[in-house]
Amino acid sequence: MQRYSVIPGHHARELVLLKGGPCAWGRCAFCDYIRDNSTDELLCDRVNASVLARVTGQTGQLEVINSGSVFELTPGTMAALRRVVEQKQIKKLYFECHWSYRHRLQEVRDYFGVPIVFKCGIETFDDDFRNRVLKKGIVYDDLQEVRRYFDSVCLLVGIQGQTKEMLDRDVKILLEHFPLGCINVFCENSTDVRADAQLAQWFCQKYAHLQNDPRIDFLTDNTDFGVG
Structure with a gap:
């Protein structure tokens, strides 16, 4: 398991994959990532301490991911992360969290005291x-409600049941309403959700230019961030 990398490009940042507690939602139909979770807090803290020790502060930005939301990291890991932010002079953090935590984001901002980009897996x-299909449990009244809480949204593309029109609309909304975004091409795993290779190929060809868009992280493989 690779748990540390450096992402080059327009938003160069270090990235750590930490071990957290069980995902509070835990029902996404396409996700077997939650198998990295553990209820053993000492194990989580031990693993995470070794990962955080690799952070150098070289880019001034750090993205923290875990198989769930930032709120599922242990108190010990959160304290260790805050020390890293202070000692390595991290100027900006990136976290992903589920929609259900949207009313608690200020808690994290207050805890770290640096600007934070919050990402949400809207898909x-x-x-x-x-x-109905992906089982995300995300219901909102309008796009402004999503934008009010999240600076970046993640899209998942190339799944059986999606259409070209659906993906065109997703990209249009992302680019028009959000300053940042992450596009993930679905890779089959142990879940029952199946990939649509032809649709993914079409998407990657049509939207290849987004790989050079400074607003977008475009991942054609789930290890493109260098972790996993």
């Missing part, structure tokens, strides 16, 4: 596909 702006 698609098609409400039916997002909740």
